[in-house]
Amino acid sequence: MxxxxxxxxxxxxxxxxxxxxxxxxxxxxxxxxxxxxxxxxxxxxxxxxxxxxxxxxxxxxxxxxxxxxxxxxxxxxxxxxxxxxxxxxxxxxxxxxxxxxxxxxxxxxxxxxxxxxxxxxxxxxxxxxxxxxxxxxxxxxxxxxxxxxxxxxxxxxxxxxxxxxxxxxxxxxxxxxxxxxxxxKSCPLSLTIATGMDAVTQLLESYVSTKASPFTDQLALYGLKLAGRSLPRLVENPGDIDARAEMAYASYLSGITLANAGLGVVHGAASVLGSLRFIPHGVVCGTLLGSATEIIIEKLSNSNNSVNIESLKKFSEAGAALTGNKTMNTEDSCSNLIKILNTWVDNYGISRLSEYDFTENDLIDSSKKIGLKNTPCTLDFEEILRIISVRL
Ligand SMILES: [Fe+2]
Structure with a gap:
């Protein structure tokens, strides 16, 4: 170890x-x-x-x-x-x-x-x-x-x-x-979704982080499992107290994992975009999580070195925890992870950046400033711009 x-x-x-x-x-x-x-x-x-x-x-x-x-x-x-x-x-x-x-x-x-x-x-x-x-x-x-x-x-x-x-x-x-x-229990649904997506982002980014440890890995995976089953239940029934408890515990775990393993490019983007215009932190994280995960997995898949293979395996494990489907191979589980995140973004009505008055020029300027934090691969300017432009 x-x-x-x-x-x-x-x-x-x-x-x-x-x-x-x-x-x-x-x-x-x-x-x-x-x-x-x-x-x-x-x-x-x-x-x-x-x-x-x-x-x-x-x-x-x-x-x-x-x-x-x-x-x-x-x-x-x-x-x-x-x-x-x-x-x-x-x-x-x-x-x-x-x-x-x-x-x-x-x-x-x-x-x-x-x-x-x-x-x-x-x-x-x-x-x-x-x-x-x-x-x-x-x-x-x-x-x-x-x-x-x-x-x-x-x-x-x-x-x-x-x-x-x-x-x-x-x-x-x-x-x-x-x-x-x-x-x-009485937290409004839109806030429940945005904050829930922030917790999921924190758990996923800290799980695949270059600073992750065996300690944070266990907590992050369990948090993803809880969030994956409780967030959809809350969308159906915001008064579900068991789901509220699970999501609250998942959020607490995400705080521990981010404090110990750090975060990734979605939080790098949230930091830059959130300082430019008022946009709730959970909204910016939630709206970008699917596109960021897709582009990072695509980048990791382009080169078969052992570090990338290990990172892809972690994305696959995160997908299994979040969706509850543990029967898939690495490639299918990664695709399933991207699919569920993008489905949540679409089905839960998470706002696009343009709804907070961001423009194409804002995104070009912001892409130059966005830090990768502990993202498990490098991303160039064009790749960062793609991540945030998908959700303009
Ligand atoms: Fe966050």
Missing amino acids: DKFTISPIPELIFGAGTIKNLTKIIINRSFKDIAVITGGNSFVNSVFWQDLSDSFIADGINFYHYKSTGETTPETVDGIVQKLKIRNIDAVVAIGGGTALDTGKAVSAMLCMDGSIVDYLEGVGCKVPTGKRKPLICIPTTSGTGSEATKNAVITKIGKNGYKKSLRHNGYIPDTVIIDPELI
């Missing part, structure tokens, strides 16, 4: 009704003053938030509530941190989708560092994050980004000189994650 390392994994409290444990956890850890970061309105308008805030008040927990919507921007993080620094915050609780979790993660870190978060972003600032942060509890209300299990917070600035860059350190992996499928 080759050398590999495993980053810390957050404590996980999983299952329907587990949100009720949050107040007890806060009391047991002697937290008196907490910051609560949520998304927009869907959770805040729910009975869960009403119950939670009532129990905070009843148990004498002081909480300072901030919302983070759209993307996690430097202004949002710096603004919340500025307000919280005058208080003696014991811990941060982030409840919501990827934006709320990334904001909570970034706030918990920036409460222990000076200056703006921009100073500490990879490829943007010149300061190195210390890894110190306030205790952090993450509670996802969507199943997709896996942010609850990762070591980075993605910070976005949209526009001509925009970026999507990470505040990253092993120390930023949350302490505790509560996954309660009841909280995710």
